[in-house]
Amino acid sequence: MPLLETIGVKVRFGGNIALDDVSISVEAGSVTGLIGPNGAGKTTLFNTITGLQPLSGGQIIFNDKDVTKEPPHKRTRMGLARTFQRLELFTTLSVRDNVRVAGEIRNRWSLRTPKMDINAETDRIISLVGLGDVADREVGEIPTGKARVVELARALMIQPTLVLLDEPASGQTEEETEQFGQLLRDLAGEGLGICLVEHDMALVMQVCQTIHVLDFGRMIASGSAESIRNNPTVIDAYLGAPESVG
Amino acid sequence: MQTFLQYTILGLALGGAYFIAASGLVVTYTTSGIFNFAQGAIAMLAVFTYWQFRWGWGWPAPLALLMVLGILAPLLGAVLYQVVMKNLRGTSEVTKIIVSIGVMLGLQALATWVWNPTSSTPRQFQKFFGPKAFAHVGSLTIPWHIIISFGIAIAIAFGIRFLFVRTRSGVAMRAVVDDPELLQLNGGRPERLAMISWAGGSFLAALAGILIQPMIGSAMSAGALTLLVIDAFAAAMFGRLRSLPRTFMGALIIGLTTTYVVAYFPSKWTWSSAFHNSLPMIFLFIVLLVLPQDRLRGATVLRLRERFRMPSIRTAWIAGLTMMIVVFCLKVIMAKTGVNTLTLALTFAIIALSLVLLTGFAGEINLAALSFGAIAVMVVYHFGISGTGDGARTTLWGILLAAVVTALVGALIALPALRLRGLYLALATMAFGVFVSRMVLTERNERELFGWKFTIFTAGQLTIPRPKIGPIDFNSQDAFLFLCAGLFVVIGIGMVYLRHSGYGRRLTAMKDSPAASATLGMSVVRLKLSIFMMSAAIAGIGGVMMAAQVGTVNADRFDIFLSLALMMITVVGGIGYVSGALFAGIFLIAFIEALNLLLKKFAVDYSTLEAIFMFFISAVTVLPATIGITMGKNPSGAVSDIVDGMNLVKQSKPLMITVIGLEAVIWALTATEVITNWNFVVLTLANLILVPMVGGKLLMARAMRGVPKPVPPELIGIDRPFTDEDLAAMDHALNLESVVIPSSTTVREEPANASA
Ligand SMILES: Nc1ncnc2c1ncn2[C@@H]1O[C@H](COP(=O)(O)OP(=O)(O)O)[C@@H](O)[C@H]1O
């Protein structure tokens, strides 16, 4: 049973169809890739999964439950976390407080939520993702690559079972990306489900077991990393259409 | 039947005029993302200008109309956009709201200045073709003006619809707000479109004003006309600021209900006139209650231009102690009137603290802080006073009860807007504020409820004595001054503690990114409700202190425009800081009054220049609004600048010596009574604020000579254009070195505030 399933998801913006009949699945304890050219609808799909974007059709199943109608915070409380491509950090807070406040929000989910030791957990996560050197800086002052890691740290702080990562490696140096890939594999190894949107193909091919490919809002391929690498439709979508830029 | 038809037609025409104003709101909001609080003020200005041309100078109607509607109104809109609103891209919703409120207050002050309402007989405004031009339709007699109004409304409705749906620029207009950058890439020019729409919106406001004024029939009043905007708000909300047909429907419903209330409510109901006046507020409130939930949006810009540092707890304690000492020193040298003014300023500063808590910490907006003060004052008046005559004192329990009641009222007001964006809460509070002024503070008749007789606002004024808390009597002016100062410091320090707590961080999270907060599992309802209640309670306490300082307060003390001005000045001071609240109180009460007294004294001393000084005295009334309008250029507030200046003083010896030396001279002059206390205040403020700012700029200029200002990478292209070096660096990063890009002809348009 997959951890997350989208069934025939459809999203329309006015006359524009951003997602058309998209069905993907993400398993626990593995990294699933979601790739496609800019404007393919990857971020929109994440928005529908997390409840920020209402659907025009289809269903979202998470943890065997139909969550299509649930508000975002309810879905999160079931164990779903994400990062944002256009950073959504708490800009008035330091790096450490960005991570810490996620724990503080989590401890307040409901009276029954088992409380975590926030200070200890904050320290653990910060050293886990390697943010120790910038922990006390203003979050607006650190480079974008690091800021994306803060987003991940914040998501991990709520102890999710599934995280959706929207282009987490863009802005990172080669060395940072290397470490980041290792981190993702470690996290998946501990049982976390990860869905990764990323343009860095080397990273995607290195960490993903399964890959879904979107183009113009449609699923054009889906399968193991190996099969996607050699799929002619995918190669076309990435290298073809020379007129469309961005 | 006859009456019904007559009133229905009247209601339709009124509704039509509301629609015209509301459609202007929708158009400007759609294209620029700015909700124009000044819409009513523009209508008001147009009405006064038209009156001046038509009856003041006796121009023929077509010429006056052409001048006002064809030239002046669109010009005003375009200029407003170009000079003020365009700078607001990348600022928070709070700044956008405040700037348009600044415009509103500015236009209002301007109109009051030019058309002094007290100096001449009430100005009358006539219907088109005069008061006796009637059309006879069947058995009905209808003024031509009414027919024209409704006709124009329908024409405008179809006109705008055609513009938006059929024409290329109309479609482009709708795209601007969705994605300005995308439109720009496709060769559209969002800036120009936004400017045109502002010109159009201003035209529609002016038209609505000229149609409505003769229908409401009373003498022209700047305040009443400006508040007409709320009727338009309500209609626009009906269409969720998007749908014009629904806006049209909403406007008609408002128009009809208000006329039916006039027609059919028994005249012996003493409250029906107040009810009629508050109907739009009630309507707006109901609409907000039933609006469906907003989509959560992420931050639409990568980085807001507002920057607020978080003060440490140690800084808060030092600042608090310093403030108590300064207040003590001031008390020693100041005359009695000075102490009075300072105390009043501090009570306003306490009210402003409620705004800092709500807006600065949580990003929510309350535009009617003083109305919460009014509620608290009424509670204290009825339940919180012990003793009579000179022995009367406000009790501690009375103050606490007042705080609890205001908090509960606050919860009630915030309830409809909790699911909605900040703008809607702002509107709900504004509706509440006007409602309180029109419906509650006019309640002078005795009412009976379940056998209990009471009068809410006895004789139009309430007397609130000074408090006595435990054994300490704060009746003397000095004691009360220290009470207010102490209260400010305690609440202020408490707020800094709050900000450093988990609760405070959750508030910050909610403010900085609602989308991220939701995806971390935060449910905002309880958080928003609790912070709004807390803020309302502080406003209530501040209101009681204000009333106790004044002694006897009437409805004017809680005027919505005063609330708006306080909010605006707090934002100017720095809405993220406790000191911003202090700035607001001092500026709005003490500084303005000191400036006024000074100018009046000059006018008397130098009688040959009297006219000039009288001009400046009038100009002072426009001053706060003018400062508010400039927020777009400096969204973090003045305190932030002052602090930067102070930091420079700390670093630069010459600057520090200058400031200290000047201050010593000023003090000496005051002590030897060469200059008065007021001059002392003005000069001290000037010395502490202007010298560091100017000196700092000079120092910076000298240090930075020849060194270009670094621009954070994500602002390149926004704060300054891309240079070849930037492009080369980007190409390098993207491995595009081999690609040669032909020199582009579609260089991005530069925002006017480049390298601000
Ligand atoms: N709020 C919105 N309104 C209208 N169109 C949108 C909106 N968000 C995204 N789109 C459109 O949906 C499509 C998919 O965008 P997105 O999901 O951001 O793509 P990706 O993340 O794959 O680059 C694009 O064509 C984009 O223009």
Ligand SMILES: [Mg+2]
């Ligand atoms: Mg994307």
